[in-house]
Amino acid sequence: MSFGLFNAPTPANEPVKEYRPNSPERGSLKNALAEFRAQETDIPMYIGGKEIRTDRKFRVAPPHDHHHTLGYFYEGDAKHVEQAIESCLAAKEAWANLPWEQRASIFLKAADLIAGPYRAILNAATMLGQSKNAYQAEIDSACELIDFLRFNVHYATEIYQQQPNSSPGVWNRLEYRPLEGFVFALTPFNFTAIAGNLPTSAALMGNTVIWKPAYSQVLSAKVIMDVLNEAGLPAGVINLIYVDGPVAGDIIFNHSDFAGIHFTGSTGVFQQIWGTIGANIHKYKSYPRIVGETGGKDFVLVHESASAEEVATGLVRGAFEYQGQKCSAASRAYIPSTLWPAVEAMMKQFLSELKMGGTEDFSNFINAVIDERAFKKITAYIAEAILNDQVQLIAGGNYDSSKGYFIEPTVLKVNDPRYRTMCEEIFGPVLSVYIYEPGEFDSMVEVINSTSPYALTGSIFAKDRYVIEQVSKQLQNAAGNFYINDKPTGAVVGQQPFGGARASGTNDKAGSALNLYRWVSARTIKETFVSPKRYEYPFLEAE
Structure with missing residues (x-):
């Protein structure tokens, strides 16, 4: 029984800690990582407040170091x-x-x-x-x-x-x-x-x-x-x-x-x-x-009025943070030929600087994909694209699963805006780009709207406000979360409610x-x- 009409504490977004060298949070996190590494965690089910264990134990391992055992969980029936x-x-x-x-x-x-x-x-x-x-x-x-x-x-x-x-x-x-x-x-x-x-x-x-x-x-x-x-x-x-x-x-x-x-x-x-x-x-x-x-097949549409540096940064972050394993990850981009040389050069520079490896090394931007099944699916797309004479490998393309399921951030330039990597959800660090002539901008909007069954996230990079307004209207059903001059990832609770329609x-x-x-x-x-x-x-x- 309630004896009042109560106001809950006013929420505010939790501040993001930076984990800079020698910071308290970095030290605490490293200690927690070491503790998990030093033990094998027992992971029961919880039913009716009771811990439930069975005789079917499954091993848990870090995707970036699959020879190490973090613990075991118990599968039920x-x-x-x-x-x-x-x-x-x-x-x-x-x-x-x-x-x-x-x-x-x-x-x-x-x-x-x-x-x-x-x-x-x-x-x-x-x-x-x-x-x-x-x-x-x-x-x-x-x-x-x-x-x-x-x-x-x-x-x-x-x-x-x-x-x-x-x-x-x-x-x-x-x-x-x-x-x-x-x-x-x-x-x-x-x-x-x-x-x-x-x-x-x-x-x-x-x-x-x-x-x-x-x-x-x-x-x-x-x-x-x-x-x-x-x-x-x-x-x-x-x-x-x-x-x-x-x-x-x-x-x-x-x-x-x-x-x-x-x-x-x-x-x-x-x-x-x-x-x-x-x-x-x-x-x-x-x-x-x-x-x-x-799912999603999230797009980035670039207008010739956009900043090449902002586009390159948005694509690298949007496509490759968490190895592209975000529902909202940038997966297909449409870039005008007048801007592509500068965007390509900056992306290559950024990607050459990224380190890939385990999460315990805080200098690594790229880590492993989640498991062997995902590794095989993603690398099959890359292998097929490399053999296709209508696709050019711009960056990455290498992978290795000997220790962890590592796949380099991969950028593919396609000649066909409906090539399969522009249409199908890959859920990995693969970005496909199509280069169009500036006069074809309007047709690119329609291509985006009709290429994929998904409608989760998307973004437009442009300085021209008329273009921004035009695209916002024409693609109103193509993305449940639409971003202007930003990557299509990173929705914040209380600021950008998240979700898409169509097949998303x-x-x-x-x-x-x-x-x-x-x-x-x-x-x-x-x-x-x-x-x-x-x-x-x-x-x-x-x-």
Whole structure:
């Protein structure tokens, strides 16, 4: 029971630490890295507040040093999925009935724990388990996750405060109930913040959740659960399982209490899930909420009025930070012939200066791709392109998996704007560029709009304001996040709500109230203070 209308603390974006040499944060992070390196972490599942271990142990290794063992996680099976569902349903009533400010306090405490004592631990787990350098880990697993937790509480407060008008003699109210049933959070490897946000955002609104992370993200997932447990999250609210996807899906998507899925991953998997839910729609108590952010083939359109230096910097950062393994990574660029020589020269210079190697060496800008499967997929694109006489290798093109899954930042110049590397999502450090004549600019806008099925992010580099306005309008449906004179990556919670449409997802904008609305089911309550005692209306009276 609440005895007041409470204002949550006003959120502000968590400051990004720089990890300069001899700084306190650099020392703390190096110590945390050394501790993870020196031990083999035990990574259980968490169901109903209990640690669950099985006889199926899977080894966890750094992608940049796959001979080293970081620890082991325990894979579950169908019975563990069923246990997680039972745990969700058992915990649901108490959690849903807990006053919203009590739920909010748990996640605000979790944010402070990550900002303080867990910051180096969570960053180190991300650096080692997912091969992110210190800066990329900091902006992801520390700052963005902290921001998600704090801003979501702020947005939840705004939602609960939105109430209807009432006419004389009537009091109208809106309840924002959690969904009836349980929510399934299926999270990716590439952002620890996303992995933390998908289950916690639904839980904040009173839902209980089954969380299945990518196997390549389980080390940092365990740290997130440690944080939530220390923050006081009740048993059964979020149940963390490591189960093969089809096994989990077969049980979850056939259960009558399945209420929704919060997903980030591939377009193909999401479309398959959507089809399964549609086929099973008659089995559910209610229509499940389907929220997903999927793939991208993110573009950079360059006008001849742009600055070559700004373009080169935006492309190198946008395409190659975190090895291009961001849904928003710059993957295709359209550059005028008048600007290309300068852009090419600067990009080559920048790329020649980048170091590649393990994350523990803070001088490395480029680290490894996530696993062998990704390595083989990405390098197959590169190998095919090098053999194609319509493609010119501008930079990179080399790769080696003997110690880690390393792929050089690779730039391809294509003669056909619809060559496959300009159309298909690669999810790696490969940037394809098409050089057009300045007079063809308008046609390039249409090429961008029609080349790819995706619509996640995109950007325009130009100084001409008329061009910026033109492109913003013509490509309004080609990118859910559109950037002007900037790389198409780096959305900040509370500043640039993130998500795309078309084949890129449902565009429910993580990091905004729009996303939280998806995890509530509103109930309207009308109370009449003095009820009528006769059926007649005045119009029935005689003349």
